[in-house]
Amino acid sequence: TLIEAWAAYAGPPAPKPSKTLASHEYLMRIEDPAIRSIMQAIIAERDKLRAQLNVLKANSQVTVDRRPLGATVAGAPGLPPVTVLAPAAQLTPSEREALQKAVSADYLERCGLREGSHGEILNERGRTLFEVGFARAIRRILGD
Known part of the structure; x- marks a missing residue:
């Protein structure tokens, strides 16, 4: 009851100011509205592409095989395979x-x-x- 009484006395909590992004701060420094609009579109596209890249990275596995094309793989039982080159x-x-x-x-x-x-x-x-x-x-x- 004490907390409710204090909330009624103090009123509703003040809204928190929205956190501005670093890119938004840079945009506000640009005085020309046309250039600011172009830059805003470029930043939005960059963020969209970055998000797509992160999705692709999370869902892909890349295997890099740098062995030369003329290589043959030889192995003996119990030993790791060895790449043999002419x-x-x-x-x-x-x-x-x-x-x-x-x-x-x-x-x-x-x-x-x-x-x-x-x-x-x-x-x-x-x-x-x-x-x-x-x-x-x-x-x-x-x-x-």
């Missing part, structure tokens, strides 16, 4: 092109080099720059 699959196109150029006869000739009979790279004096099997190993990696 040596050629590990190369980017620019790396593949650079290796092909490095052992091409035209490029070697322009640089004053030549390939020996056992896959070694020799300079114009016949001295070995790259050891026996170098050119053959690169060609094997490239799958040529």
